[in-house]
Amino acid sequence: MELLTNQLKKIFSENINNIFKQDFSEKINIENSTKKEFGDFQTNFAMMNSKAIGKNPREIATTLVENFKENDLIEKLEIAGPGFINIHLKNNFLNNEVKKIDNEKYDFSFLNVDETVIIDYSSPNIAKRMHIGHLRSTIIGDAIKRILDFIGFKTISDNHIGDWGTQFGKLIVAYNKWLDKEAYEADPIGELERIYVLFSDEAKKDPTLEEVARNELRKLQMGDEQNNKLWKEFIEISLKEYNKVYDRLGVKFDHYFGESFYNDLMPDVLEELKEKNIAKEDQGALVVFFEEDKLPPALVQKKDGSFLYATSDLATIKFRKNELNVDKAVYVTDERQQNHFKQVFEISEMLGAPYNYEKSHVYFGIMRFGDGMIFSSRSGNIIRLVDLLDEAKKQVKSVIDEKNPNIPEDEKEKIAEIVGTGAIKYFDLSQNRTSDILFTWDKVLSFEGNTGPYLQYTYARIQSILRKLKEENISVKNNDIILDDMFDIERELAVALLRFPQTVVKSYETYRPNIIADYLFDTAKLFNNFYNSKSILKETDKKVMDARILLAQKTASILKQGLNLLGIETVDRM
Numbered sequence: 001m002e003l004l005t006n007q008l009k010k011i012f013s014e015n016i017n018n019i020f021k022q023d024f025s026e027k028i029n030i031e032n033s034t035k036k037e038f039g040d041f042q043t044n045f046a047m048m049n050s051k052a053i054g055k056n057p058r059e060i061a062t063t064l065v066e067n068f069k070e071n072d073l074i075e076k077l078e079i080a081g082p083g084f085i086n087i088h089l090k091n092n093f094l095n096n097e098v099k100k101i102d103n104e105k106y107d108f109s110f111l112n113v114d115e116t117v118i119i120d121y122s123s124p125n126i127a128k129r130m131h132i133g134h135l136r137s138t139i140i141g142d143a144i145k146r147i148l149d150f151i152g153f154k155t156i157s158d159n160h161i162g163d164w165g166t167q168f169g170k171l172i173v174a175y176n177k178w179l180d181k182e183a184y185e186a187d188p189i190g191e192l193e194r195i196y197v198l199f200s201d202e203a204k205k206d207p208t209l210e211e212v213a214r215n216e217l218r219k220l221q222m223g224d225e226q227n228n229k230l231w232k233e234f235i236e237i238s239l240k241e242y243n244k245v246y247d248r249l250g251v252k253f254d255h256y257f258g259e260s261f262y263n264d265l266m267p268d269v270l271e272e273l274k275e276k277n278i279a280k281e282d283q284g285a286l287v288v289f290f291e292e293d294k295l296p297p298a299l300v301q302k303k304d305g306s307f308l309y310a311t312s313d314l315a316t317i318k319f320r321k322n323e324l325n326v327d328k329a330v331y332v333t334d335e336r337q338q339n340h341f342k343q344v345f346e347i348s349e350m351l352g353a354p355y356n357y358e359k360s361h362v363y364f365g366i367m368r369f370g371d372g373m374i375f376s377s378r379s380g381n382i383i384r385l386v387d388l389l390d391e392a393k394k395q396v397k398s399v400i401d402e403k404n405p406n407i408p409e410d411e412k413e414k415i416a417e418i419v420g421t422g423a424i425k426y427f428d429l430s431q432n433r434t435s436d437i438l439f440t441w442d443k444v445l446s447f448e449g450n451t452g453p454y455l456q457y458t459y460a461r462i463q464s465i466l467r468k469l470k471e472e473n474i475s476v477k478n479n480d481i482i483l484d485d486m487f488d489i490e491r492e493l494a495v496a497l498l499r500f501p502q503t504v505v506k507s508y509e510t511y512r513p514n515i516i517a518d519y520l521f522d523t524a525k526l527f528n529n530f531y532n533s534k535s536i537l538k539e540t541d542k543k544v545m546d547a548r549i550l551l552a553q554k555t556a557s558i559l560k561q562g563l564n565l566l567g568i569e570t571v572d573r574m
């Protein structure tokens, strides 16, 4: 099914091109109305094209409205303010469109859906347990992948694991000095974490430890057998632990090409940088300086010959084009890496092909927890992701125990896991991603307001209505959605449901999942208003009852699809 906004664009361009004898097809903007009195959609065409047409906006709007051809979509057009055109759609048209929901696929072919997009997200650093700081990258990245998949892009998800770097020298020293074998067997990553923190503490007292660590790192990089064995062991242990979390979150990756994967590719990149005169020697190191100092210089090779984060990202960029044939890359990390990506993207432009394809850094604010601290595994005092998921589950479970004690225990467990995990994901995704967020349990787990549990509950509420219908053997005979009154709640809900695909496109264009979350919240509120003010099961006019049942079914379907784009499953009761 074609998006409403696209159908309107088409009909507007036919009329406009005909009336003004010029091709304005690319200049027509259709937006949601800001208030329902302003109709269903609005266009500011007259204001935006006043110069090109050579008339004032109100005149243009008047000419357009007076000469607009009768059609099946539009009931009436109104001129408002300086020259806005308010668009009211025909009920019959809306009725037919709503019936297509679930029966026809959305047509997104107007976007470049042939493109292959790689999404680089999660990407934790090895030998540290995943903590809440990784939550946002994993959840936002996964949502972006789902949104792109839904539209029809070919996506590749890559977990760019931090499996190479200075932490390994420190870990090796710590392992050799302080490892508690028993603890390591019982909880390997916990023990690695402990000795890593211990190293930092000890190095503060005895700075020579840092030099010892650098030496171990060098040995590792030169291929020392024992150190390589340890390094592999650390990676294996960490991935095992990460995968447990990914399983719980329902997150899957196509690749786990970590930083080390690019080791052999870096020398060539460096050659290219030197050859093209992009990197220059500066006190023994190799550095890229930027025009007019618009960015701080980027170090690509240290004095001792070792490569850096930027070098490895450049090699990654080249590999992704040459070997995976991507058209675009999306990186999801916290805001502190903005300069890094600006530098790397800028250097890619300087290098030209194959580096210079489209890239976006989708960054997000810091998640603070109660007392305002940033989660870092370097401080011992962290809240772990798994503990967080467990706590959410526990709290949801106790609500279900209270509200719905008759649900069998194993189903309760399942519901609690889905709703608890969903609540945490929704909390994250419903925020403007570039803001810092403060995690508090009330905001995450409330059953009211813009929360995961509220949406889950609305969905389950509809399922319970549909179950009752089944029990009473009520089936829908008439499949028309009746939308009689212009401002009636059914009509409003129907229009909202039809806005779903265009909302997904907006969210894709800005890589902002909260656009979908806001939409779902508004739609759920509309449904609840509708259900609180109109009866479904007790409605005596069978035709009206059928129409309301259909609206409820379509609402459930849209809520489910939308939550799914956010990586959130639904439950039929809770």
Ligand code: ARG
Residues within 6 Å of the ligand: 120, 122, 123, 124, 125, 160, 161, 162, 313, 316, 331, 332, 333
């Ligand atoms: N491992 C990095 C970190 O946790 C994130 C990597 C992001 N991806 C990339 N291609 N640089 O800080």
